[in-house]
Amino acid sequence: MFGGENSVGKTIVVAGRSFQVVGVIDDWQPMPKFYDVNNGAFNETEELFMPFTLKEELELPNWGNNNCWKSPDGEGYKAFLQSECINTQMWVELPNATAKAEYMDYLNNYVMEQKELGRFPRPLKNRLSNVMQWMERQEVVEEDAKMMMWLSFMFLLVCLLNTIGLLLAKFTGKSAEIGLRLALGASKADLFKQHLVETAMIGLLGGFAGLGIAILGLQGIKSLYGDFVGDLATLDISMVSFTLFIALLSSIAAGLYPTWRACNIVPASQLKSQ
Template sequence: MFSYYFRLALVSMRRNPILSALMIAAIGLGIGASMTTITVNYVMSSNPIPHKSDDLYYVQLDSWDPNNAANEPNEPPDQVTWTDAMALMRDAPALRQGAQAKSNLVLEPPGDDERPFMVLARSNFADFFPMFDLPFLYGSGWDRDADEARELVVVLSREINDRVFGGENSVGRTLRLGGQHFRVVGVIDEWSPMPKFYDVTNGPFDEPEEIFIPFNTMVDFQFSRSGNTNCWKAVDGNGFDAFLRSECVWIQFWAELPSQAERDEYMQFLNSYVEQQKALGRFPRPMNNRLSNVMQWMENQEVVDDDAQVMMWLSLMFLVVCLLNTVGLLLSKFLAKSHEIGLRRAVGASRGQLFTQHLVESATIGLAGGLLGLGLAWLGLRGIELLFGDMVDRMTNMDWVMVLAAIGLAIVSAIVAGLYPTWRACNVQPAAQLKSI
């Protein structure tokens, strides 16, 4: 029965080829535009670390200016000071936690042949690696003792290991970074969470780091930092030490707190720490400490680009126009077939059968439109890559969820668009149609 209706649908579509093409094109364009923009939004708002996103908490302390909030309305600064980061590292009760910052360093490969080059570096504590589940190709991260001992150790990205050591297991080898000899302890495999949740302050869609070094070592050698630095109060005196002790914020701080009890305890610690600092004359603002899990933090930092959201809403409206268009055309088409429908009713077809027949016809148009839309979405994403170049790296990949969503959206759209015309077609009074013949 179904295949018969399908054949009838094809016959009917072939009878008005231009009209059918117009309907398929309209659905295709609507789906294509919507899926292109939905994919970009989906990638931007995706959970970068789904299995742990509820256990990882971003720490904010309101150490800001008494007269102005760091961000309106009354948001604490998005990073912490060195003084506070070090105090938390020393005493705060977390399963794992870590301060981190961004740097640029000159890397001098061993041997005289290769020229030195700049690398994007992250300075972090030992917990960084297990906390964010970095995949290791060789070796491992350093341990907490190495942080304490302020060792000169480094973890390389796969790319840098390929470039400097030809992809070999380089654990134990040394290279010069910022003028110092560092020992390689590990090489990570490809790791680039989308968005780059652990440092949205410096760009949620930035390139991943190329090397990782201990935070304390970075401070010891005063390696140049390239991340965002904000100060509400003038630094008191010259020199690096004065900067460290200043009220400038430049460090991101994450803690792994898997249970509510641990979170409560941690929050309590933060509050009592701030009380204590207030007694010392710091933290002039009212108590306003925050713990945000990964997705809350992404939301708070509004990582999804405004333009991407505007485009998504516009393209969804565009889809609505395309559907209205299809409803109108299908309706006209089915009403034009009133004679035929009346005849079929008169010779015994039930309303249900006619309903199914016409729904199959609408669904066929929808499916064809959906496939066209999927192709157009793919083209649209390639177009976005072409327009934005390296700025949308990795943002334009449709995964199977998006492909299924596109097909689903197409079928639902077509059925929604087809339901009303189908219902109208089935309500044709056979007698009224037959009389006029």
């Protein structure tokens, strides 16, 4: 709005009112947007924030859920704010378990005090949820996404079983070579390391190939769903590293048994057969 200049202290007009800029937020896009899952857990963050104390003065409306167990006593905005309607989410930063326990005591004491005034007829049931617990309760991640994750792991298991079979066949076909090398003085440890490195290289190449397929798949998802999944259908460096690590670890695990079998053949039997 100000051509890239420092906007702190400048004035902007929103909804016919003038506001002074007191700070500029750096790039901040939590995904999911944990603090407002009601209006879209994967929406972009807001472009403007203002002090909560202005809500009553400016009679700012609410977006999201309004839960009322009792109708407001009277008409107008002030009556709504003083009613039994829950329309605001409260987030607090509690650095340790002691702070959490003290804040829970504060909440419980407040509710018990209000009960004496005739409010909150239900039994005491306050609870504090951290970010992950809150998103789980709100079912931010759909069940079908979890199902797809488990299907992916099952597919990985099937691939590993096939890899074990292929490596077993490959190394068995090299029995004569392995037997000859053992007869000439090669140690089982050296042969084991060599074949394990070969297996790891196959897994690493498979990991790169899988990343290429994943990138193509993400591009397909973006073309189907548009900008809505633009920030979700991405691969960052941590995901790429984890993918290659899983590919490497899986291939080594799949190659242990075939490698062990190949390194334990009897050289004499292989030399006689040749």
